Amino acid sequence: MKKGRFISIEGPDGSGKSSTIKALSQLLDQAGWQDQYILTREPGGSAIAEQIRQILLDVHNQDMDHRTEALLFAASRRQHLVETVIPALEAGKIVICDRFVDSSLAYQGIARNISTDLIWQINHFAIEDYLPDLTLLIDVPAEVGLERIYKAQGKRQFDRLDRESVDFHNLVRQAFLDFAAEQERIVLVDGTKPVDQVAQDCLELLQAHGII
Numbered sequence: 001m002k003k004g005r006f007i008s009i010e011g012p013d014g015s016g017k018s019s020t021i022k023a024l025s026q027l028l029d030q031a032g033w034q035d036q037y038i039l040t041r042e043p044g045g046s047a048i049a050e051q052i053r054q055i056l057l058d059v060h061n062q063d064m065d066h067r068t069e070a071l072l073f074a075a076s077r078r079q080h081l082v083e084t085v086i087p088a089l090e091a092g093k094i095v096i097c098d099r100f101v102d103s104s105l106a107y108q109g110i111a112r113n114i115s116t117d118l119i120w121q122i123n124h125f126a127i128e129d130y131l132p133d134l135t136l137l138i139d140v141p142a143e144v145g146l147e148r149i150y151k152a153q154g155k156r157q158f159d160r161l162d163r164e165s166v167d168f169h170n171l172v173r174q175a176f177l178d179f180a181a182e183q184e185r186i187v188l189v190d191g192t193k194p195v196d197q198v199a200q201d202c203l204e205l206l207q208a209h210g211i212i
Contacts, residue, residue, distance in 0.1 A: 004089040005211050008100040011138035012173045014145025015191045017098050023199035038088050041098035043076040046083035052076040070108040078126035102179055110175035111168050134209050136202050137180050138191035142169035
């Protein structure tokens with residue numbers, strides 16, 4: 001049985017998730033939580049899952065079939081869950097994860113035009129009943145996110161999904177917004193603010209939801 005709390009940070013590409021998580025970690029440490037949480041990411045987060053990540057994001061893999069992509073994300077997620085997330089939760093830790101299953105539903109489901117029911121089926125097989133207790137959705141318009149990505153070339157990995165069209169990224173963003181409107185678990189955060197303010201907003205949401 002889960003003892004800890006599971007938090008996912010979601011958002012379209014260029015939303016500033018990674019920078020926000022880094023800044024949020026500093027705020028948590030300042031508040032004395034440094035030994036009570038872990039940071040992790042998807043795809044990746046464990047040795048085998050990181051190897052799958054390299055395949056998924058490699059810019060040379062442009063011919064990857066969309067269903068292959070969906071299956072690889074689910075496989076990475078399963079390995080990450082059993083190696084990293086579940087042990088941390090059972091140890092009573094707060095797990096803060098950069099992306100989780102909502103990303104597959106948005107990217108491989110809505111944006112790739114694969115039935116979200118099918119995406120959910122393969123991911124439910126992977127995650128069983130492990131869903132985040134709270135999901136913070138950092139939202140920015142697709143154009144803003146892509147502009148940030150292009151400006152940051154050389155400072156961050158420019159991966160296969162970054163190369164998708166603005167229409168693709170608009171579909172992803174709208175999917176996330178629709179999920180937030182449908183599920184109480186998902187809370188919207190304005191990602192157009194400076195990163196320190198976004199991190200502060202996330203900290204206050206963790207406090208408001210009794211996570212910390």
